[in-house]
Amino acid sequence: MTPLIRICDVKEYIGETVQVRGWLQRRTGKGKINFLRVRDGSGSFQAVAFRPTLGDDLFAQVKSLTTESSLLLTGVIKADERAPGIPGGYEMDVCDIEIVQIAEPYPITPKEHGIEFLLDNRHLWLRSNRQWAIARVRTTVIRAIRDWLDDRGFMNVDTPILTPAAGEGTTTLFEIDYHGVPAFLAQTGQLYNEANIFAFGKVYCFGPTFRAEKSKTRRHLQEFWMVEPEIAFCKLEELLQIEEQFVSYVVQTTLQKCAAELQLLERDTGLLQNVKPPFPRISYDEAVEKIHAAVQAGVTVPPNDEALADIVWGEDFGAPHETYLASQFDRPLFVTHYPTVCKAFYMEPEPGRPEVCRSADLLAPEGYGEIIGGSERMSDPDMLLAAIEKQKLPQEAYHWYIELRRYGSVPHSGFGLGLERTVSWLTGISHLREAIAFPRTLGRLTP
RNA sequence: UCCACCGUAGCUCAAUUGGCAGAGCAACCGGCUGUUAACCGGUUGGUUCCUGGUUCGAGUCCAGGCGGUGGAGCCA
Structure with missing residues (x-):
């Protein structure tokens, strides 16, 4: 035979x-x-x-x-x-x-094609070598993520996709009809993760999340996958150590297992080799100073080499700011202690400096932007209630969330890593729509 | 939501000042023992996104619409 x-x-x-x-x-x-x-x-x-x-x-x-x-x-x-x-x-x-x-005449040829045509034919485009390589990297990244977390005592507890209220109250949600009651597609599993840590200690959820933002950029999808670990008895400093170990493992594992795929994609892996702990850490305050200095020096930022815009303390960074900051280092960069006003309500304020919170974003090099957003969560029920009132969020919807802090509250922290942004960074592709088999972008729901 | 750009053969594009609708690739037919997006010869292939307007004449100019792409803001 x-x-x-x-x-x-x-x-x-x-x-x-x-x-x-x-x-x-x-x-x-x-x-x-x-x-x-x-x-x-x-x-x-x-x-x-x-x-x-x-x-x-x-x-x-x-x-x-x-x-x-x-x-x-x-x-x-x-x-x-x-x-x-x-x-x-x-x-x-x-x-x-x-x-x-015998196949009918195949629409995709070895010649060049426009992006509109390729996206219309995404169901066929997936067969090309390049898309094959990206998909292989994606599955490797997913496996590495799960291996690292599973091997370190994180329990996978998935969180609901149909939810009754905004996770963070800021971004636009997809609304659906839940048997006559309005419901929303989840934009994060974090609040449920916070319930789960009190039962299981260290948890993660890993699934699709939905943002109805009118974002039309290479860094945005309407539906994307996010892994969200959450850890009890964990403060910000420990969280950053977990994150850098985690990201380094994912990167090094991908380099090792997907060498052929990355070569096919013509990815320069030199910069990825550097991705090992510790990652540099700067505060938001320092980041703003760096931006001020760069603006004074007339720095321009790829891909369009436009002049860097100045920033006022208290504003969130734009994509060009993130690109500039990350370009100053040879590995991913933590920016910590963002102003409370530009972050979600549940973040723990810095003791003695309530205008900033114990948050940290991880910025990928080479212009790939924020791949992780994380923070220490508010652990005091009264403080949390005040924050919810201050942001004029519907208190009743957060009743259970506040209650978590009434029964053995502990310092706890967590983060969310965007899968497609990570895969884009590792593969070196210019648009994250290629990092998922069937991307959902603004104005494109098919195939 | 705002800004910019694009829409011509299955695909990628060209078409001079408003004057016959074109090429390469794909497909089809023929040839060739080492091709890497093969090559050579031949054949086929059009609602120029839609609607209306200007004009002797519109792919080209004007108005409106539709679709797409890139970016900003926001975020992972």
Whole structure:
């Protein structure tokens, strides 16, 4: 019986007759010989169809194959430096071929395509090498995230997607009809995580979150995935140590397991090699000073090389500010102690400085922006109630959340890491819509 | 919500001052034993986003609309 193999394992079968099932990516021919670039999901290789070997009938069938035709190939594996593929350098001398389907003319060609066309054809675009590599990095990142948390006693407790009230009260939510009652798609699982830590100590949720913001930038999706760890008995300083260990593990694991994918994506991994603890930490105050100095010096910021705008203390950073700050360091940068006014209501104020809170954002290098937002949470019930009243949030909706602080309240902290932003950074892609199989962007719900 | 740009063959684009609707690729037919986006010869392929206007004549100019892309704000 001829063994069925996956193309990623091809090097283990040199000299053997094997079978491969897959799709034809590209066919080139030269008289009596045809080169079939075939992929099977695990990788791609070149199958060589030679007329004297196959006979006239089979060879005629090979010549009828169109791009994306599905087929079963039987042949002998051999090493050949000229053979392209993932991994390259191996090819099959085809001795038999069974056509499953001749594909209709395939819309995506090796030529360039515009982004509108590619997004309209996302269901087909996913088959391309580049999208394959990005998706492989994504699944590796997800696995690394779960491994690191699971191995350190974090319990995975998922939080509801259908929720009755705003998580943070600021950003726009998708409203749905919950049997006649208004409900919202979750923009965070954090508040529920805070309930869960009192039962389980260290938890995380990992799922899709939804933001109905009218954001049309390369850093925004309407639906994106976020992992949110939350830790009891944890203050800000300890949180930052957890974050830098966590992010470093994810980055180094991806570098190790996805070397071929990153090479295919032409990612310069030099900067990623640096991503090891400790990460630099600066306060919001220091960040504002750096920005003032940069504005004085006339600094411009990629990608458009526009002059950096000045900032007034108390304002949140714009994307160019984050890009500038992160560019001053060789690894991800913590910016801590943001003004209370530009952060969510539940963050613990800094003792003696109530105008700033015990928050920390992690800014990725190379302009990829904020990949983590985290903070120490307010642990005093009365202080929390006052914060909710001050922001004029509906008190009743937060009744249970406040109550958590009445039964054995402890200092606790947590953060949320945006999956697509992390994958974008690691793969070096310019727009995070390619970091998810079916992106939901403003004005695009299909396919 | 605001600002900018774009819409011509299946795809990527061109079309001079407003004057015959074009090319490359894809598809189809033929040729070639080492192709890497092969190459060579041939064939096919159009609601120029929509509606209205100006004009002898509109892909081109004007008005309105629709769709898309990029960015700002906000955020991960």
